[in-house]
Amino acid sequence: MTDILLIPAALWGCWALYVLVMGLYRAHLKGRIPRWSVTWFLALPIVAIAYVANAILNITLASVIFLDPPRELQVTGRLNRYIDGEDGWRKRAADWICSHLLDPFAPDGDHC
DSSP states (O other), X not given: OHXXXXXXXXXXHHHHHHHHHHHHHXXXXXXXXXXXXHHHHHHHXXXXXXXXXXXXXXXXXXXXXXXXXXXXXXXXXXXXXXXXXXXXXXXXXXXXXXXXXXXXXSTTSOOO
């Protein structure tokens, strides 16, 4: 039973890391995180962990959810492929994920 709870926890954790990284990226774009600053060094492990977690999510859980093996390293690449691809449930799911969970937190409002 506790193993089943790990799935939503992993999804939430990856989403939370994404929101955090987008906040860091927004600050970087505004020049608020100078390279080689303390903040830059504190942010680096977060970005690295998020990148690895996203790749693991794409290879494992996203493959199960979308019933499709990964062709990309990151989930966003997979979602973009579905959005640009043929109509169907994967495209609708990718559109929903992007518009409700990812795009609102991207600095330009258009993550996928």
